[in-house]
Amino acid sequence: MSGGKKASPDVSFDAMAPIAPERALVPSVMQVNERRVRAGFWPKIARVAAKIPFARDALAVWYCARDDDTPLAAKGMMFAALAYFVMPVDAVPDFIAGLGYTDDAAVFTALLAIIGKNLKPQHRAAARRDIERLRGDD
Numbered sequence: 001m002s003g004g005k006k007a008s009p010d011v012s013f014d015a016m017a018p019i020a021p022e023r024a025l026v027p028s029v030m031q032v033n034e035r036r037v038r039a040g041f042w043p044k045i046a047r048v049a050a051k052i053p054f055a056r057d058a059l060a061v062w063y064c065a066r067d068d069d070t071p072l073a074a075k076g077m078m079f080a081a082l083a084y085f086v087m088p089v090d091a092v093p094d095f096i097a098g099l100g101y102t103d104d105a106a107v108f109t110a111l112l113a114i115i116g117k118n119l120k121p122q123h124r125a126a127a128r129r130d131i132e133r134l135r136g137d138d
Helices: 027-048 055-065 072-086 102-118 121-135
Strands: none
Touching: 027 055, 027 072, 055 072, 055 102, 055 121, 072 102
């Protein structure tokens, strides 16, 4: 950076760094998580929808996080969970057969226990429609 100034830790956020839950509601971290999710969610969910049992929940969270009526704190937590899902590096690598998505499932289970009341029927309906399309259940 110019002038010898260091960027604040919230702004100089490594795009591939693990998501720190205690920072999920820091505005700059929320922005990074949202960018990660916007870039990576659909390619990943399209690739794995038939393989993971929590795909419908992930889609419902996606729609809820993008809803203007969802409270900001809930959005921050949702984008953090979705960013963890799309990141190529996580606690249990996704390519490990049988175990790869257990950490992601645990993140969504915890998230839904905390902020699940924010998911509205329209979020769940959109998720149901998309999961049927992605799994070829039309």
